[in-house]
Amino acid sequence: MFGPPGSGKGTYASRLSTELSIPHISTGDLVRDEIKNQTELGKRINDYSARGQLVPDNVICQLLQKRISRPDCAKGFILDGFPRTIPQAQELEKISATDIVVNLEVPDEVIIERLASRLTCRKCGAIYNQRFLKPRTEGKCDKCEGQLYQRDDDRPSVIQERLQVYRRQTQPLLEYYVKKNQVKSISNKEAGVPPERIVEEIISVIQTKKN
Numbered sequence: 771m772f773g774p775p776g777s778g779k780g781t782y783a784s785r786l787s788t789e790l791s792i793p794h795i796s797t798g799d800l801v802r803d804e805i806k807n808q809t810e811l812g813k814r815i816n817d818y819s820a821r822g823q824l825v826p827d828n829v830i831c832q833l834l835q836k837r838i839s840r841p842d843c844a845k846g847f848i849l850d851g852f853p854r855t856i857p858q859a860q861e862l863e864k865i866s867a868t869d870i871v872v873n874l875e876v877p878d879e880v881i882i883e884r885l886a887s888r889l890t891c892r893k894c895g896a897i898y899n900q901r902f903l904k905p906r907t908e909g910k911c912d913k914c915e916g917q918l919y920q921r922d923d924d925r926p927s928v929i930q931e932r933l934q935v936y937r938r939q940t941q942p943l944l945e946y947y948v949k950k951n952q953v954k955s956i957s958n959k960e961a962g963v964p965p966e967r968i969v970e971e972i973i974s975v976i977q978t979k980k981n
């Protein structure tokens with residue numbers, strides 16, 4: 771899943787994971803888990819994440835490699851938030867082939883609106899939105915009853931930095947996959963479109979690619 775922060779990568783990837791019965795791997799979640807568990811690595815990467823900057827390539831590749839080597843990934847997986855730089859894409863090529871890059875096109879206004887009202891489950895990482903995708907009970911995760919909170923990097927001051935980081939470091943990577951002929955773009959211009967609609971669209975794109 772490729773796209774700017776707030777384009778819906780995590781929301782769609784988690785639903786796709788259920789539909790396709792393959793794991794959803796969010797490197798953002800892997801990073802937040804390290805920080806939450808206060809591991810040595812977590813302490814080293816906390817600052818990058820809080821400031822909206824990318825964690826160094828070698829660190830993130832190490833986290834990804836570890837996750838992909840688990841047996842549940844043997845039949846495939848959905849990557850969300852990785853790769854984000856050309857060196858990461860090159861590293862990924864050594865570990866695994868990629869089939870398709872789903873590029874989510876979303877205007878900046880929608881991104882800012884969504885991120886500022888996004889809520890995340892402290893326990894399982896599930897994503898909600900105060901305005902567009904409310905939990906059943908206020909402040910509580912539907913799936914695990916964990917507490918919902920606003921991520922440090924979803925504050926307006928950090929959102930701008932993340933958008934810049936995306937444009938500077940990640941967007942150029944799209945060209946890399948265009949050259950490999952793997953990119954399918956999906957455009958979503960409104961903040962309130964139900965995720966199910968987009969997920970259906972993604973599945974149909976995957977199916978045409980298969981045939």
Ligand code: ADP
Pocket residue numbers: 774775776779797798799801818819820822823824825826827830850851852853854855858923932
């Ligand atoms: P977003 O909503 O911006 O897509 P993520 O949850 O994917 O946010 O990532 C949160 C933070 O974790 C990033 O700002 C960055 O610090 C770190 N991170 C996640 N994935 C990567 C990656 N592939 N390379 C470098 N840093 C990453």
Ligand code: ZN
Pocket residue numbers: 891892893894895896911912913914915916
């Ligand atoms: Zn939860």
